[in-house]
Amino acid sequence: MDTIASSEKTTARHCPPNRAQDGIAAALRTFPTRNPDNLIPILQKVQSLDGYISPEATKKIAAHLRISKSRIFGVASFYSQFRFNPPGRHSVRICLGSACHVQGSDFLLNALQLDIGIEPGQTMENGRFDLDRVACLGCCALAPVMMVDKDIHSRISVIKLKQVLDEYQ
């Protein structure tokens, strides 16, 4: 495995509903002015609680800021950092930055989507992987690059892609 960052793997945190709800209420209380300009920091704070922004959280944020849920989705969808479904046990990120793009990362993303049956922004039904694309992982000389959890995998090919995925169950 070609890894340049080896650190412990992250695991998805799934909070019991009551704990998550308490956390959302506490997060919103730290933004008492109800200013819609606080939407991005609120989304960041709420997502940090359990890894995604749940329908219940979206409803509470909309009520707190007195804005529509569609406005929240509209703003959040502009930023790839926000998720509206629970993270998988392992998070896969394909880099589509310029250096990776010229090395065929689009093709790799298509192969990956076919292999695990989900598109960017989605999580497998069995919870094994969630998938997203990123603009640059900061190691362009190793393109094409993919990140699984906190591990960087370099010079990925379609064959190597499958071998890497097999390491994460």
Ligand code: FES
């Ligand atoms: S463009 Fe992919 S790591 Fe920089």
